Amino acid sequence: MAVIACVAFAHILDILFDDENDDMVHVEMLGMHSILREDRTRCRNxxxxxxxxxxxxxxxxxxxxxxxxxxxxxxxxxxxxxxxxxxxxxxxxxxxxxxxxxxxxxxxxxxxxxxxxxxxxxxxxxxxxxxxxxxxxxxxxxxxxxFVKWPENRELPEISQRFNDLGQHEFPSVVGAIDGCHVQIEAPYVINPKSYFNRKKNHSVILQEVCTYDMRFIDINVGWPGRVHDAKVLRNSRLWESGFHKCENGRYHLLGDAAYPLKEWLLTPYRDNGHLTRQQLSFNMRLSSKRQVIERAFAQLKGRFRRLKYVNIKSVEEICKAVLCACILHNVCIIEADSLEDMLLEENQVPENYPGMAVLQNDAQGQLKRLNITQRI
The missing domain is CATH 1.10.472 (Cyclin A; domain 1)
Structure with missing residues (x-):
């Protein structure tokens, strides 16, 4: 009798996991009496x-x-x-x-x-x-x-010039803009799901990306819980260790908001304490105007791949795979000139700054570089 039960159960598993079967299967597991097929109304052909x-x-x-x-x-x-x-x-x-x-x-x-x-x-x-x-x-x-790769050193001068040509204001030596956004999810199956509960009162994972002037992503990091600060996500990413080298030893730099630490390869705005000089205010305005490209990239990503507005998956690993796939396809569309800007509804991206929540590891080289650029522009 046990042998018959095992064979029957194996047969049920074969049916359940037959990906070419186009009927919903319901199994009466307790009695093992029958296998019923439910007819569903489907769009044929x-x-x-x-x-x-x-x-x-x-x-x-x-x-x-x-x-x-x-x-x-x-x-x-x-x-x-x-x-x-x-x-x-x-x-x-x-x-x-x-x-x-x-x-x-x-x-x-x-x-x-x-x-x-x-x-x-x-x-x-x-x-x-x-x-x-x-x-x-x-x-x-x-x-x-x-489709997602950091530019080679020989490409950096052209990228920098393209960034400089964006908008009405100049800003030298920029090769990318960095930011993070929240991808809203269900409460995941993890030991501590509360760590994914963010300041907006929903569960999320953080997507940190660097993009170039054309909104193409060149560095992707996804999966950190929504409660984590942007600066911590950066410090625990591979970009933290390789950023200086990738920016040709500080010759070029990325642009970030005030949530990030100031580095020779990552420039951030002056903190507005009410006493900024005209030059410092000008620096902040120029940096913000160039950095908007990453906000537009996130808006286009979520506008095209709307699954990222709410991912109803319990596995964090599967969530990250889906988000990464959408980012790759975002780049494919840009490279193939497959634009949907005329069909997408732009969303206002609100910067998430957390004053006082992170210890920013500013360095002297970054402060000196920011000062030199402030004086030049």
Missing amino acids: YFEEVIPNYLPDEFRLFFKVCRGTIELICQSIANYPELSPRCVPGGREPIPLGKKVLITIRYLSSQETIHELSDRFGVTPFSVLHCIRNVISSINNTMLNR
């Missing part, structure tokens, strides 16, 4: 017939990327092992790669639930989750180093 008839603007409005970007993603991850179709004799036909990618892109670009995606694309909720997990992993593993 949405991928095969409806999507191909979308006009270019309709496609971009719905998926937030153009067809060319989808093709590039498919080409980039086509050889990823986890996406290879499984050949099961007598089983369902495997889900095409293009369909898996579109399911994932729609998931990232909307707040649709797994069941809504399941009904739209005509596959089971488990298949939707399976597709999303594998496509996100494939993008992170195969496209990260290709």
Whole structure:
């Protein structure tokens, strides 16, 4: 009898984890009496017939990327092992790669639930989750180093000049802007979920990024609990140790807000104590005008990939993978000139400064460099 029960349970597991099965399976685990299939109302042939008839603007409005970007993603991850179709004799036909990618892109670009995606694309909720997990992993593993990378030293002069040309005011030797933003999440399954409860009274993880003049991310750090200060996130990132070298030993620099420490490779504004000179006020104004590019980058990231406005996943590791994937795709869109600025609603990014909450490790070289630039401009 025990052998029969084990075989039956193994059969149930095979059905539950069959990602090509397009029926919702309910198992009466206590009695083990029967396996019932529930018929769900699904959109038939949405991928095969409806999507191909979308006009270019309709496609971009719905998926937030153009067809060319989808093709590039498919080409980039086509050889990823986890996406290879499984050949099961007598089983369902495997889900095409293009369909898996579109399911994932729609998931990232909307707040649709797994069941809504399941009904739209005509596959089971488990298949939707399976597709999303594998496509996100494939993008992170195969496209990260290709599309998110720090510029080479020979590229820094041109980037600096492009930054200098932004807006009406000059600011020399800038190669990037740094900031952090909160990605709102559910209370995660961790030992201390309260550490993810931030000042805005919701749970979040912190996304720290550096971007260039064109809003392209060149350094990404995600996963710190929302209660942690921006300066601590920076001090515990790889950028803290490598920033000086990456900025050509201090010849160039990043721009940050007052939450960050002043370094030779990271310039921050003067703290306004009510007694700043005209030159210091001018320095702050110029720095702020150049640093706005990172705020626009975050607004565009969350405007295109709206899943980042609220990620209803309990695993912090899976949350970080989804956020990282969205950042990679953000860069892909910029490089491919796949712009949605005419369709995105810009959001006001409120700087989160925490006066007195962090011990800022300002250094003498940074103070001297800031003084020299203040006098020059």
